[in-house]
Amino acid sequence: MWFNGACVPWEDARVHVWDELALRGANVFEGITAFWNAAERRHEVLAGDAHLDRLYQSALAADIPAPMERAGVFAALAEVAAHMGGMDIYLRPTFYAKRGRSTLALDSEGAMYIGGFPYRPSAPPAVRAIVSSHRRFGGPIGAHAKSGGSYLDFRVFERERLQHGVDHVFFLNDHGHVAEADGAAILLIRDKQVITPSVASGVLDSITKRIVLDIARGLGYRVEERPVRRDELYQAKVVLAGTLLGLRNVDTVDGHATVDAGAEDTAATLAAEYGRLCRGESSLASAYLTPLT
Numbered sequence: 001m002w003f004n005g006a007c008v009p010w011e012d013a014r015v016h017v018w019d020e021l022a023l024r025g026a027n028v029f030e031g032i033t034a035f036w037n038a039a040e041r042r043h044e045v046l047a048g049d050a051h052l053d054r055l056y057q058s059a060l061a062a063d064i065p066a067p068m069e070r071a072g073v074f075a076a077l078a079e080v081a082a083h084m085g086g087m088d089i090y091l092r093p094t095f096y097a098k099r100g101r102s103t104l105a106l107d108s109e110g111a112m113y114i115g116g117f118p119y120r121p122s123a124p125p126a127v128r129a130i131v132s133s134h135r136r137f138g139g140p141i142g143a144h145a146k147s148g149g150s151y152l153d154f155r156v157f158e159r160e161r162l163q164h165g166v167d168h169v170f171f172l173n174d175h176g177h178v179a180e181a182d183g184a185a186i187l188l189i190r191d192k193q194v195i196t197p198s199v200a201s202g203v204l205d206s207i208t209k210r211i212v213l214d215i216a217r218g219l220g221y222r223v224e225e226r227p228v229r230r231d232e233l234y235q236a237k238v239v240l241a242g243t244l245l246g247l248r249n250v251d252t253v254d255g256h257a258t259v260d261a262g263a264e265d266t267a268a269t270l271a272a273e274y275g276r277l278c279r280g281e282s283s284l285a286s287a288y289l290t291p292l293t
């Protein structure tokens with residue numbers, strides 16, 4: 001853990017129970033991947049700028065004091081990565097409020113920690129999902145910010161997932177349209193067309209989704225960002241997109257399986273291209289990968 005200016009052993013990253021972090025869940029965070037480039041012997045971070053943009057936007061939305069400038073955050077990410085050479089990694093920087101109920105409070109004080117983990121995505125053999133009985137939340141902070149407090153709802157979603165013995169739960173928004181999944185954006189693929197709920201559907205603007213839509217446009221596929229009805233999930237190849245999952249094909253939604261050879265091919269092409277991009281092997285790589293040194 002990077003904590004209070006240095007990398008420390010896991011058990012030494014401690015906060016007080018009366019810090020705003022614990023009292024009100026006052027934190028915002030990002031999940032970022034960095035891939036090991038063996039030839040260059042360095043990590044290359046995927047969409048690092050976009051993740052830091054979103055971290056600062058989340059901090060603004062949740063009124064969490066940003067503890068430092070971007071260069072400091074990148075330097076701290078590089079410090080964690082330096083401890084984890086030779087492997088792909090998942091970095092989780094978190095800004096949190098140590099003190100002060102608002103950034104306007106006189107005692108307002110922000111801080112940061114960063115967890116570093118090996119990144120080894122794996123998918124269950126068959127991926128089953130259900131649409132949750134809960135709606136995705138609104139409120140002043142909203143789904144577009146990655147705030148720890150709003151992720152408290154995910155405990156309830158996780159319970160529902162476990163009760164139904166499935167791999168993922170999908171949420172509808174207040175209008176009954178499809179929003180997102182637990183930890184991922186939802187893509188619907190039909191032949192050479194990629195459909196995804198628009199940001200106005202009340203979702204986190206997934207960075208993985210943005211990358212995949214970029215790849216899709218480059219391949220000449222049609223991309224639609226719009227409100228999506230629940231029953232459309234049953235008529236398309238559903239693919240999840242998220243930093244931690246990468247791209248994950250869903251086999252059934254509410255028990256419906258979609259068999260569409262064209263869509264399967266499109267999903268496979270997108271996944272292969274995304275994998276190549278992460279390895280620096282695609283023409284889009286230079287736009288998304290940055291050395292983390």
Ligand SMILES: Cc1ncc(COP(=O)(O)O)c(C=O)c1O
Nearest residue numbers: 183184185204206207208242243
């Ligand atoms: C609720 C939610 N939606 C979508 C995503 C995917 O976002 P990204 O691709 O930026 O990781 C995540 C992952 O962090 C998430 O937690």
